[in-house]
Amino acid sequence: xxxxxxxxxxxxxxxxxxxxxxxxxxxxxxxxxxxxxxxxxxxxxxxxxxxxxxxxxxxxxxxxxxxxxxxxxxxxxxxxxxxxxxxxxxxxxxxxxxxxxxxxxxxxxxxxxxxxxxxxxxxxxxxxxxxxxxxxxxxxxxxxxxxxxxxxxxxxxxxxxxxxxxxxxxxxxxxxxxxxxxxxxxxxxxxxxxxxxxxxxxxxxxxxxxxxxxxx
Amino acid sequence: xxxxxxxxxxxxxxxxxxxxxxxxxxxxxxxxxxxxxxxxxxxxxxxxxxxxxxxxxxxxxxxxxxxxxxxxxxxxxxxxxxxxxxxxxxxxxxxxxxxxxxxxxxxxxxxxxxxxxxxxxxxxxxxxxxxxxxxxxxxxxxxxxxxxxxxxxxxxxxxxxxxxxxxxxxxxxxxxxxxxxxxxxxxxxxxxxxxxxxxxxxxxxxxxxxxxxxxx
Numbered sequence: 001x002x003x004x005x006x007x008x009x010x011x012x013x014x015x016x017x018x019x020x021x022x023x024x025x026x027x028x029x030x031x032x033x034x035x036x037x038x039x040x041x042x043x044x045x046x047x048x049x050x051x052x053x054x055x056x057x058x059x060x061x062x063x064x065x066x067x068x069x070x071x072x073x074x075x076x077x078x079x080x081x082x083x084x085x086x087x088x089x090x091x092x093x094x095x096x097x098x099x100x101x102x103x104x105x106x107x108x109x110x111x112x113x114x115x116x117x118x119x120x121x122x123x124x125x126x127x128x129x130x131x132x133x134x135x136x137x138x139x140x141x142x143x144x145x146x147x148x149x150x151x152x153x154x155x156x157x158x159x160x161x162x163x164x165x166x167x168x169x170x171x172x173x174x175x176x177x178x179x180x181x182x183x184x185x186x187x188x189x190x191x192x193x194x195x196x197x198x199x200x201x202x203x204x205x206x207x208x209x210x211x212x213x214x215x216x
Numbered sequence: 217x218x219x220x221x222x223x224x225x226x227x228x229x230x231x232x233x234x235x236x237x238x239x240x241x242x243x244x245x246x247x248x249x250x251x252x253x254x255x256x257x258x259x260x261x262x263x264x265x266x267x268x269x270x271x272x273x274x275x276x277x278x279x280x281x282x283x284x285x286x287x288x289x290x291x292x293x294x295x296x297x298x299x300x301x302x303x304x305x306x307x308x309x310x311x312x313x314x315x316x317x318x319x320x321x322x323x324x325x326x327x328x329x330x331x332x333x334x335x336x337x338x339x340x341x342x343x344x345x346x347x348x349x350x351x352x353x354x355x356x357x358x359x360x361x362x363x364x365x366x367x368x369x370x371x372x373x374x375x376x377x378x379x380x381x382x383x384x385x386x387x388x389x390x391x392x393x394x395x396x397x398x399x400x401x402x403x404x405x406x407x408x409x410x411x412x413x414x415x416x417x418x419x420x421x422x423x424x425x426x427x428x429x430x431x432x
Binding site: 013015016017043079080095097099110149172175189191193194195200201202204205206207208 | 299310397421
């Protein structure tokens, strides 16, 4: 497969979405789809879809469309979802618990192996059969169990220190839910999930809608 | 203030981030910043920052830079964060609880007024002093209390029906955490928070980093 070297982050962000829709088509027993049909489904233009997929060598055949299974599998490989990832969660509050319980992750190769906490009241409890352990033991656990991803569900103030410790212990990626941008060495990937940013975008779009309504 | 009519979603997505950094500068007592300094802080290029802010008429003065307070306040107004939003949460599981507890929202004009649930075991409990109510009463509650935003923390299968009910009851925006894209009438804004999409992007970037490491 021919791949271009520079693929924009915007394209990468759309691939999980394409993949979700392809999964729905698979469930309905649909085995091929044109870029126009896929455009109607996903809300992206057909030309955008073709352009995005051409980044990875393109998968469609002229006059035939895309094979749903083929495209689903290729996107999965591109995203690295054909592999298994071992994860730890830091912070066993509601958010850490919500993520531990989100059974979706277990089905797709993302396995929560341990949850870590500094609050002694939470240490020892079990969330979805996963034990909440003392944060003091995290480096040893990550090293011994070859953990790939650290999920940060701590307060804003603790997040960078937790990130540093996880990087030191050898994780390859951090999924950060604390409301602060964390920094990592260049070889450690980060996704910052700023849920409040999303709420602020919503507020903008609500006001925009209202302004447009008023003008009518 | 002169505003362009078409502002891309990518720009809107960066504004909350700019605002977060400006808030940090305010806390440190810094009252002005050049676009170069702001670039170093946020990781966006100075030209990107200038271009983004020019969408809204621009706020900087040549040779002076940006007023931190001024820019913070202007971005807040643009995003609609100078107003107050009344919200309800649907789904009182871990995710709904995590959001209810996220005290941040109370500080910035986003107020959770009620939480709704179909599970009788959860109805009547209190989360952060907010009562969990029977989902059957949601339309009446939204109408009577002029609720602005509905937060969907249900399963994938229930999400669209909940969205329809909230739109019928008159909310202006939906913040959807269920792992499915929901549809709304054109006057109701939606932000879909697909947390698994973010995990899949992380997997991609981890593999990209590893591939680059191997090539060295």
